[in-house]
Amino acid sequence: MQIIPSSMLPERDEGALRQFLQGCRDAARAKGHFQIASISLAVKHIAPLAVLQSIYEPDELHCYIERASDDEAVAAAEAVVQARFDGSDRFASVKAFAQEILEHTIAVGDLSEAFTGPHFFTAFSFDDTVSEGAAFPAATVFLPRWQVSRSNGKYGAVANLKVEADTDIDSLVMRVWGAYRKFGAFDYLPEAALEDVAASPKVESRRELAPGVYPAAVCRALEAIEAGAYEKIVLARGIELEADRPWQPLDTLNRLRERFAGCFTFSFAGGEARSFIGATPERLLQIRNGHLLTEAIAGSAPRGQTAGEDAKYARALLESEKDLHEHVCVRDSILRRLERVGVQGHAEPHPQLLLLANVQHLRTRIQAEVGESVHLLDMLPEMHPTPAVGGSPREQAVPCIAELEQMERGLYAGVVGWFNHLNEGEMIVGIRSALIEGKLARLYAGAGIVKGSDPDKEMRETEMKLRALLDVLAQG
Numbered sequence: 001m002q003i004i005p006s007s008m009l010p011e012r013d014e015g016a017l018r019q020f021l022q023g024c025r026d027a028a029r030a031k032g033h034f035q036i037a038s039i040s041l042a043v044k045h046i047a048p049l050a051v052l053q054s055i056y057e058p059d060e061l062h063c064y065i066e067r068a069s070d071d072e073a074v075a076a077a078e079a080v081v082q083a084r085f086d087g088s089d090r091f092a093s094v095k096a097f098a099q100e101i102l103e104h105t106i107a108v109g110d111l112s113e114a115f116t117g118p119h120f121f122t123a124f125s126f127d128d129t130v131s132e133g134a135a136f137p138a139a140t141v142f143l144p145r146w147q148v149s150r151s152n153g154k155y156g157a158v159a160n161l162k163v164e165a166d167t168d169i170d171s172l173v174m175r176v177w178g179a180y181r182k183f184g185a186f187d188y189l190p191e192a193a194l195e196d197v198a199a200s201p202k203v204e205s206r207r208e209l210a211p212g213v214y215p216a217a218v219c220r221a222l223e224a225i226e227a228g229a230y231e232k233i234v235l236a237r238g239i240e241l242e243a244d245r246p247w248q249p250l251d252t253l254n255r256l257r258e259r260f261a262g263c264f265t266f267s268f269a270g271g272e273a274r275s276f277i278g279a280t281p282e283r284l285l286q287i288r289n290g291h292l293l294t295e296a297i298a299g300s301a302p303r304g305q306t307a308g309e310d311a312k313y314a315r316a317l318l319e320s321e322k323d324l325h326e327h328v329c330v331r332d333s334i335l336r337r338l339e340r341v342g343v344q345g346h347a348e349p350h351p352q353l354l355l356l357a358n359v360q361h362l363r364t365r366i367q368a369e370v371g372e373s374v375h376l377l378d379m380l381p382e383m384h385p386t387p388a389v390g391g392s393p394r395e396q397a398v399p400c401i402a403e404l405e406q407m408e409r410g411l412y413a414g415v416v417g418w419f420n421h422l423n424e425g426e427m428i429v430g431i432r433s434a435l436i437e438g439k440l441a442r443l444y445a446g447a448g449i450v451k452g453s454d455p456d457k458e459m460r461e462t463e464m465k466l467r468a469l470l471d472v473l474a475q476g
């Protein structure tokens with residue numbers, strides 16, 4: 001990627017912008033290949049979710065990720081370039097696609113801040129391959145036409161444009177100018193939107209995606225564990241809700257980020273009027289400045305109604321042999337898999353409590369230094385799926401999941417995130433999530449099964465996890 005220092009494009013200098021885009025067109029002509037012009041600008045204030053909501057188009061791709069407690073949010077939409085892949089080399093294919101695009105990218109702006117320069121947004125289903133007609137492919141990646149972000153009190157906007165040998169530079173300048181004006185003073189609530197406030201959807205029906213399957217699947221898994229087939233397996237169930245009118249996924253996200261400020265609230269849309277949304281507590285991988293963060297989250301208990309009840313559940317969780325075993329299994333697997341890609345992870349000595357609005361978990365944070373030596377996308381096939389959503393040993397447990405659950409997971413327990421040219425990125429695990437399509441919402445939740453698990457308790461645990469979305473979806 002070629003980087004043009006910010007002084008070459010002083011803010012809001014139309015002449016410099018035209019010159020920059022003409023340079024991109026010259027490069028497209030000389031190389032016989034389109035160029036991506038990536039323009040990064042600091043803006044005074046921008047609210048990524050509100051921007052996404054006001055310019056949302058159902059047939060456009062988008063990705064939104066926010067963790068309110070970190071004061072960080074990014075929204076990106078409308079693909080300039082995109083690709084879909086299937087099969088076990090899908091992570092490598094996404095990496096190759098992005099590298100090829102970066103070879104033809106010219107970036108301008110002050111690229112020292114977070115979320116500047118071109119960022120690729122991506123979603124991977126739980127399984128390497130998906131069935132025909134699945135809601136999302138096994139891998140989707142796109143470079144957005146626009147991206148807005150908030151990070152530690154700073155706000156930014158990025159425009160990515162495709163410049164071809166015959167591109168009309170004047171109309172491109174007008175477009176970028178229009179976008180600058182729009183993002184510089186964003187009109188969040190135009191009159192039309194105010195008139196358009198619809199009543200919130202009401203649930204008309206609820207059905208289990210695989211009726212009667214879950215408790216029996218847990219029993220079968222316990223038998224397999226007893227027989228030594230594997231040590232741990234995560235089994236999920238799904239429910240489908242039909243509403244009296246189309247769901248409003250972006251309104252739901254607003255409520256999710258309020259209720260689960262410590263979680264990653266996210267939405268990924270593939271451009272086919274469907275979105276995959278949720279508020280996940282689980283980070284699969286973050287790399288910033290060569291520093292890697294990941295975590296083991298496994299072992300769950302309810303939240304209490306009073307401080308005393310809450311503490312009682314917390315202590316029982318911290319002392320539960322079954323939950324500690326489930327947890328250690330995840331932690332050790334992550335450490336082993338990092339080692340396989342040459343990364344030495346350092347885990348906190350003891351699991352800590354992670355308190356969410358509806359449930360509490362055991363969490364162990366893991367850190368490592370990676371430098372530039374290993375590409376984030378080369379780590380994903382090792383890291384995904386961790387035994388927090390798959391099982392252990394992976395090779396024995398994961399192939400049994402689909403047959404036991406009798407449903408397709410799709411993006412549930414898959415990976416959603418972004419990465420950039422600096423080998424930085426954030427990948428989160430798509431749990432506590434729902435697939436939204438018109439009036440239908442499919443919600444998923446799973447629980448780790450180890451020796452000593454009780455089918456009724458696991459059923460209650462999944463119900464408790466489903467509540468995260470159930471409670472906010474239809475709330476007006």
Ligand SMILES: C=C(O[C@H]1C=CC=C(C(=O)O)[C@@H]1O)C(=O)O
Nearest residue numbers: 298299300388431445446447448
């Ligand atoms: C698979 C899910 O949760 C995982 C993450 C945290 C704790 C879990 C547990 O205690 O079972 C699960 O492994 C889900 O919420 O769908």
